[in-house]
Amino acid sequence: MSLWTALTRNRAHTRADHPDPRLQGRAYAVPFATVWTAALETATSQTRWTVTESDPRAGEIVAESRTLLWRFTDDVRIRVSLDADGNTRVDVESASRKGSADLGTNARRIARFLHALDRHLFGHQRTTR
Template identity: 70%
Template sequence: MSVWTALSQNRAATHPEHDEARLRGRIYAIPFAQVYQAALQTAEKLRWTVTDQDPRAGEIVAEARTRLWKFTDDVWIRVSLDDDAQTRVDMASASRVGRGDLGTNARRIARFLHALDARLGARQHANTEQISR
């Protein structure tokens, strides 16, 4: 992440073709319901406040607090099925205050996805977002 990006952006989101591998989301060969439940449990384990959830739509909305200043940031998690019937997890994190987040939102996403991988007992393959057990 460049210094300019850290000072000028206060939002991060996953995308399948993101320049940063840690922000490409995840694809699991694990049933949707199991991944959704693990995502919800991971958010709670990270001490985020889940403000809304819709298991049928695969959506989780939460609030996370920054460590130093205790600012509240918004987090959106979406669990869905891709064209190959694999379970996909994408997310976004945005600061409510300030113009730059110093990389906080990108780190939050990376930590969440890493914790989700661990909870699901999954490993990420090199240079890909495909996950296996």
């Protein structure tokens, strides 16, 4: 992440073609129900996160995350869906409620969540990033 981005953005999100490899989301060759359960359990276990909504039919998990230093509340949205290849896709958005710069906090939060989800699903083959 560039210094300019860290000083001018207060949100981060995944997408398949994101230039930052940490923010490319995930596609798993694992059934939706397995990934959904793992994503919900991973979100619930994240330090300083509170899951406020989860809807398996819509494939959305909504959470609030508090920053360590100033205890700001940020919003996290996790989407679990099937992609065109039949893989289960996980995308994440994290946005600060206050300020115009997050100093990379949202991107790091997403990367930590995806890494923890990968660990949770260890033993299941991840097909793409």
